[in-house]
Amino acid sequence: MAHERGGAARHPPLRRHQPPRRTRCLASVAISAPWIFLFAPDMISPLLCSSNVILLVLTGIFQQYWVHQVRKVRLQGYYVFSQKLKHIARLPFATIASRTALMLLIMVCQPLVHILSVSLLLRIAIVVEVTCAGCFMGLYIWHIHRYNSLDGQPDILRSLYSALQPSNTFEDQRYYDARLSEQQMALLQYQRENIHYLSEEVLRLQECLSKYQRTDAGTTPQVDLAHLLASRDQELRALTAEMNQVHSELQLARGLIDEKDSEIQHIRVSNNQDNFELWAQLWMLQQLWLRRYFALLIYLKLIIEVAENTLGGKKVTVVFVLGGPGSGKGTQCANIVEHFGFTHLSAGDLLRAEIKSGSENGTMIENMIKEGKIVPSEVTIKLLQEAMIKKENDKFLIDGFPRNEENRAAFENVTKISPAFVLFFDCSEEEMERRLLGRNQGRVDDNIETIKKRFKTFVESSLPVIEYYNSKDKVKKIDAAKPIPEVFEDVKTIFAPYAPKVVFHI
Numbered sequence: 001m002a003h004e005r006g007g008a009a010r011h012p013p014l015r016r017h018q019p020p021r022r023t024r025c026l027a028s029v030a031i032s033a034p035w036i037f038l039f040a041p042d043m044i045s046p047l048l049c050s051s052n053v054i055l056l057v058l059t060g061i062f063q064q065y066w067v068h069q070v071r072k073v074r075l076q077g078y079y080v081f082s083q084k085l086k087h088i089a090r091l092p093f094a095t096i097a098s099r100t101a102l103m104l105l106i107m108v109c110q111p112l113v114h115i116l117s118v119s120l121l122l123r124i125a126i127v128v129e130v131t132c133a134g135c136f137m138g139l140y141i142w143h144i145h146r147y148n149s150l151d152g153q154p155d156i157l158r159s160l161y162s163a164l165q166p167s168n169t170f171e172d173q174r175y176y177d178a179r180l181s182e183q184q185m186a187l188l189q190y191q192r193e194n195i196h197y198l199s200e201e202v203l204r205l206q207e208c209l210s211k212y213q214r215t216d217a218g219t220t221p222q223v224d225l226a227h228l229l230a231s232r233d234q235e236l237r238a239l240t241a242e243m244n245q246v247h248s249e250l251q252l253a254r255g256l257i258d259e260k261d262s263e264i265q266h267i268r269v270s271n272n273q274d275n276f277e278l279w280a281q282l283w284m285l286q287q288l289w290l291r292r293y294f295a296l297l298i299y300l301k302l303i304i305e306v307a308e309n310t311l312g313g314k315k316v317t318v319v320f321v322l323g324g325p326g327s328g329k330g331t332q333c334a335n336i337v338e339h340f341g342f343t344h345l346s347a348g349d350l351l352r353a354e355i356k357s358g359s360e361n362g363t364m365i366e367n368m369i370k371e372g373k374i375v376p377s378e379v380t381i382k383l384l385q386e387a388m389i390k391k392e393n394d395k396f397l398i399d400g401f402p403r404n405e406e407n408r409a410a411f412e413n414v415t416k417i418s419p420a421f422v423l424f425f426d427c428s429e430e431e432m433e434r435r436l437l438g439r440n441q442g443r444v445d446d447n448i449e450t451i452k453k454r455f456k457t458f459v460e461s462s463l464p465v466i467e468y469y470n471s472k473d474k475v476k477k478i479d480a481a482k483p484i485p486e487v488f489e490d491v492k493t494i495f496a497p498y499a500p501k502v503v504f505h506i
């Protein structure tokens with residue numbers, strides 16, 4: 001952006017303006033009138049007055065032209081500069097107008113004027129007038145010259161916003177009260193369009209959100225999970241495509257502006273104002289696209305925020321509890337549930353329940369567990385999603401999952417949920433083996449043969465997952481070899497931010 005604007009600033013469109021030759025002629029005639037008309041002294045005063053009136057008319061016309069030029073400077077975005085020029089452009093006309101009035105007054109009051117001759121007074125008036133008008137014209141020309149060598153940035157945005165912000169200074173207050181320039185109006189119009197566009201996007205977003213809302217007060221959301229996730233994915237894809245399109249259109253606009261920039265360089269030589277108008281239009285177009293682009297980025301961020309860590313219309317907090325078999329995950333999860341109000345979802349327990357339910361996957365799952373192998377991701381993820389949706393809670397401990405990289409990636413892709421952190425129970429194999437053999441819960445995999453296989457799977461497949469989250473700074477490691485209460489003391493420190501808030505009842 002700065003580049004384009006800078007480009008424009010390097011090639012200002014105005015050329016240096018000289019006072020018209022006619023004005024100078026009239027001024028010289030006016031000054032030399034008393035000598036030219038020596039043969040007819042009575043003609044001097046009326047002639048001086050009438051030539052001054054002509055000069056006044058011409059300055060008026062000339063002022064119109066200057067004001068038009070000042071407007072162009074303002075349209076280019078140099079608001080502060082144009083404000084300065086605006087006052088200077090009016091000074092020559094004001095000077096000549098006041099002197100003409102003075103001259104007419106002298107003429108009218110002729111019989112009362114005794115100190116100096118009328119002709120002398122008129123000449124003094126006209127010399128003062130021409131000197132002042134000349135000075136002001138010079139000042140204007142000097143400013144134009146300064147403008148042409150100006151290398152600053154247009155201050156249009158400042159001017160736009162300053163007009164909308166009340167100020168204490170008198171100058172700013174006047175500006176605040178003054179009518180907005182056309183350029184400001186145009187920019188405001190664009191802002192309005194963008195606001196309109198954004199509100200449409202917000203409506204769309206609200207519509208998307210409403211799909212995630214629960215439709216009754218019951219515990220089961222009415223939205224079909226698969227449909228919900230699929231539509232959310234589709235929305236994300238559509239939005240990304242739209243953003244890419246806008247981005248390419250933005251590039252196109254930028255390309256055009258660059259092209260026009262070089263044409264504007266030509267304008268400086270040829271003084272072709274039409275191309276400047278084109279540049280101004282392109283600049284505005286680019287502004288529009290930029291605003292739209294950023295609006296879309298914000299929208300995309302919102303969508304991603306909505307999509308992430310959301311399930312059945314609620315934002316969820318998920319903690320993965322990982323560690324070797326027998327490291328004490330289940331034992332500590334029970335404590336966390338009691339103290340911190342989490343819902344405990346053990347992937348192993350869900351799989352065992354699935355076997356018991358007599359599902360078609362039952363035999364496959366049972367065989368995998370006996371072999372200490374990892375059940376396919378889609379089976380486990382489906383069970384976890386269903387369990388999460390069924391529960392009212394929004395804080396979940398997912399125990400013993402993900403067990404490998406594939407589990408992890410599939411879960412994040414399908415659910416768009418990433419864990420707040422990973423609680424890792426670190427324990428030696430000897431200690432874990434001792435605990436598992438002493439667990440005595442009748443589990444088919446708590447035998448030395450399967451235990452060895454489970455250890456192998458843990459080292460080969462599950463440890464890389466922990467390493468992955470560690471690289472993301474998400475792992476909170478616990479020394480699980482300590483006695484149960486001591487381990488829980490460490491766990492409590494980690495979960496302190498999740499402690500339920502104390503409510504005071506009066």
Ligand SMILES: Nc1ncnc2c1ncn2[C@@H]1O[C@H](COP(=O)(O)OP(=O)(O)OP(=O)(O)O)[C@@H](O)[C@H]1O
Pocket residue numbers: 323324325326327328329330331332348400435436438439480481482483484487
């Ligand atoms: N810190 C501890 N010290 C001693 N024994 C413990 C400790 N933590 C748990 N145990 C015991 O070890 C056995 C295994 O514990 P637990 O079921 O919690 O482990 P786990 O990590 O969930 O195992 P798995 O992954 O096989 O489900 C249990 O009998 C439990 O009482």
Ligand SMILES: O=c1ccn([C@@H]2O[C@H](COP(=O)(O)O)[C@@H](O)[C@H]2O)c(=O)[nH]1
Pocket residue numbers: 325347348349351368369370372373374375376380399400401402403445454
């Ligand atoms: O995500 C998972 C979780 C578990 N399994 C299988 O179940 C057993 C027992 O799991 P525990 O967590 O020890 O209760 C495990 O050895 C795996 O075979 C799984 O495949 N995927």
